[in-house]
C-alpha cells in the first residue's frame with residue numbers, strides 16, 4: 077500500500093503522524109511511504125532522515141493526499157485537508173467528531189473511510205491510542221494551570237505547592253481516568269492539596285489505593301462539584317464518555333462562587349469541553365477570562381511537546397497502521413474488533429453510534445460496513 081503523511085497544519089501543532097523509525101517499519105514490510113517535505117521539522121526529523129528510512133519526499137500536501145491510499149496524521153483534518161479526501165481513501169488520525177458537525181458533514185460527503193484513534197479500544201475498555209496523549213495532556217494540565225495562576229497571566233497569584241508557613245493551592249480534578257490520574261500525579265508532586273472526583277466507584281477505589289493520603293477522592297455529583305469549585309484555585313476537566321460529547325458538569329452559574337483568578341483547564345475540550353463556558357483555544361492564545369475565572373482550553377495540548385508526544389503516539393498507532401497496510405482496512409477490522417471500534421465514517425455513513433446520535437445521522441453498524 078502507498079501510505080502518505082502530510083505536515084500538520086493546526087495552530088502550533090508540531091507533531092507528525094509517522095516518525096522516520098515508523099516509516100522504516102512500513103517500508104521493510106513492503107509498503108511505499110510518501111512524506112510531505114518538512115513534515116518532521118517539529119520533532120527535529122529532516123527530510124534526509126525520512127529518506128534514509130526509505131520515504132519518498134513530496135513537495136506539498138496535495139501530492140500526498142491525491143496519490144496515497146492511506147493518510148496517517150495526528151490532528152483532525154482541517155478544512156483544506158478535508159477538501160482533498162476522497163472515496164476509497166483511508167484516513168487514520170484523531171477526529172473527535174461528536175462536537176464537530178462541520179468536520180463530520182465534510183468527511184461524510186467526501187466518502188472517505190475515517191478511523192479515529194480516540195475510539196480504537198483495547199482489552200478492559202481501555203482506549204490505547206488515546207492513552208499516551210492523555211498521559212501527556214494530564215501532566216501538562218498542571219504546568220498550564222500553574223502558569224495561568226501567576227498574576228502576570230491573569231491568575232490569582234498562587235503557587236500550587238505553597239511554601240513553609242503558607243498553605244498550598246487546592247487542585248480539583250474532575251474525571252479520574254488517564255488525564256485525571258496524570259494530572260493528580262503532577263499536582264501531588266508539586267505539593268498541592270489535590271482532590272479527584274469520578275463517578276465510577278472502581279476508579280475511585282484504584283485512585284485511593286494508589287495515592288493513599290497524598291490525594292483525596294470524592295464521588296462526582298452536582299453537590300460535591302459545586303462545593304469544591306468554591307474552594308479550588310485550579311480545576312482540571314478530565315471526563316470522557318468515549319466518542320460522545322463531554323457532559324457539561326460546570327455551568328456558568330457555578331462560576332459565581334469561584335475565587336477571582338482561579339483557573340479552569342478543560343482538557344476535555346477536544347470532545348466539546350466539560351465546562352459550559354469552555355471554547356477551544358490555541359497554543360498561540362491559550363487563555364481567556366469569564367466572570368474572573370481564567371479558562372485554558374487548548375485542544376491539542378500534546379502538540380507543544382511534539383517530540384515526546386510523536387514518539388509516544390507512534391508506539392501505539394504503528395501496529396494498526398501496519399496491519400491496515402498489509403490486509404486492507406476491512407480485513408484488518410474483521411480480524412481485530414478493537415481496531416473496528418475506531419471506524420467512525422465510511423463511504424458517506426457514520427459508523428460510530430455516539431457520533432451518529434449526537435449529530436443526528438443514521439448509524440451504520442461497523443459489522444455491516446466490513447461485511
Ligand SMILES: NC(=O)C1=CN([C@@H]2O[C@H](COP(=O)(O)OP(=O)(O)OC[C@H]3O[C@@H](n4cnc5c(N)ncnc54)[C@H](O)[C@@H]3O)[C@@H](O)[C@H]2O)C=CC1
Pocket residue numbers: 194206207209210211213250251252253254255256273274275276279296314315316317323325342343344345346347374375376377378
Ligand atoms: N486537550 C487535549 O490536548 C487532549 C485532550 N484529551 C481528552 O481528555 C479527555 C479525558 O481523556 P482520558 O483521561 O483519556 O479518558 P478516560 O476514559 O481515561 O477517563 C475519563 C474519566 O471520566 C470519568 N467520568 C465520566 N463522566 C464523569 C462525570 N460525570 N464525573 C466525573 N467523572 C466522570 C470516567 O469514569 C473516567 O474515569 C478526553 O476528552 C480526551 O480526548 C486527551 C489528550 C489531549
Ligand SMILES: CC(=O)C(=O)O
Pocket residue numbers: 151170194206209210346375376377378379
Ligand atoms: C487527543 C488529542 O486530541 C491530541 O492529542 O491532540
Ligand SMILES: [Mg+2]
Pocket residue numbers: 331332333334335336367368369
Ligand atoms: Mg467570581
